[in-house]
Amino acid sequence: MPLWDANCEIFDVLKECLERLEREDPFKVLYIFLIKILTISGFEPEFGHCLRCHGNLAGRVYFSVSRGGLLCARCTPGIADAKLIRNDVFSSIRYVQESDIGGSLRLKTSGECERGVFYILREFIMYHLEVDINAAAAHLFEKGLS
Numbered sequence: 067m068p069l070w071d072a073n074c075e076i077f078d079v080l081k082e083c084l085e086r087l088e089r090e091d092p093f094k095v096l097y098i099f100l101i102k103i104l105t106i107s108g109f110e111p112e113f114g115h116c117l118r119c120h121g122n123l124a125g126r127v128y129f130s131v132s133r134g135g136l137l138c139a140r141c142t143p144g145i146a147d148a149k150l151i152r153n154d155v156f157s158s159i160r161y162v163q164e165s166d167i168g169g170s171l172r173l174k175t176s177g178e179c180e181r182g183v184f185y186i187l188r189e190f191i192m193y194h195l196e197v198d199i200n201a202a203a204a205h206l207f208e209k210g211l212s
């Protein structure tokens with residue numbers, strides 16, 4: 067979004083996440099923040115629907131780094147880097163998108179799932195925004211490195 071463009075929704079997410087950092091797991095706050103910001107910024111369709119056929123994602127869900135988004139099983143032929151993602155990774159991303167920050171923070175996930183969520187977000191942000199969040203996250207969170 068352009069600098070100086072007021073966006074109350076983004077501001078509220080940023081403010082609440084900064085406040086939550088005082089008492090919650092910072093890694094969890096980071097990925098919830100990223101999912102919320104991406105969703106508000108209009109990247110939601112790539113997370114909610116198959117990139118190719120725009121159908122709802124259910125069952126086996128794949129992530130393509132080269133396409134920068136999620137695919138259903140029917141649409142993976144011909145996409146060499148389509149990688150099956152864990153169901154808990156996909157459902158955690160969807161859960162955070164659909165919940166408020168307090169509800170998202172109550173979501174119980176394994177460390178492996180959290181790293182999977184972070185991997186998807188990192189690749190997605192690198193593809194769409196050409197920014198590597200791992201370098202920044204690595205200074206703060208050991209879990210970001212994998």
Ligand SMILES: [Zn+2]
Binds near residue numbers: 120139140
């Ligand atoms: Zn599809």
